[in-house]
Amino acid sequence: MSATPPEAPKDCPLCPRLVAYREQNKRAEPSWFNGAAPSFGDANARLLIVGLAPGRTGANRTGRPFTGDYAGDLLYGTLKKLGLAEGEYRADPADGFTLKGAMITNAVRCAPPENKPTPAEIATCRPFLASRRSALPKLRAMLALGSIAHESVLRAHAIKPSAAKFGHGAETLLPDGCIMVSSYHCSRYNTQTRRLTTEMFETVMARAKAIAFG
DSSP: OOSSOSSOOTTOOSOHHHHHHHHHHHHHOTTSOOSOOOOEEOTTOSEEEEESOOOTTTHHHHSSTTOSSHHHHHHHHHHHHTTSEESOOOSSTTSOOEESSEEEEESSOSOOGGGOOOHHHHHHHHHHHHHHHHTOTTOOEEEEESHHHHHHHHHHTTOOGGGSOOOTTOEEEOTTSOEEEEEOOOOHHHHHTTSSOHHHHHHHHHHHHHHHHO
């Protein structure tokens, strides 16, 4: 049983570079959340969505994953369309928006400079991901957004990344019986370049939902 809690403390001290960036943001924007962003969603989730890390003006500002940045519009809109959320998403943690049977977390809980955590930071934060997964007894599926989330889920399950290559729509059976479905990240860059269309994202999330609730 892991001694690591499912959620990092807001002022987590483990990664010096991320702590320094957090303090820099706190000085510039003292009203922002500026901390390790907690997971958001249903404690009885059957589907866990894993992102990369909080964006500086997204979860680092609001304190809720994917809230306040472009990626959240597509993510939360798709969750609502597929019946995995209710309420109106207004990019504000006080909007009353809730998830049904799903939870969202990040591979790295603190905002990294330029949205790029180092391999060491990803590894340092991984015990929180493993513990978050372990705390969801009804979990049946995971949706990894992007290659870093995909790889971090694999490593959290003691699987070498070379054993299950990342690809949009790829599916991996994990040792605990869960199935990970992988997707291109729903970032502004990926959607604007059409690497990931709304239809592609809806399809991959619908597949993860079918596994989780099938």
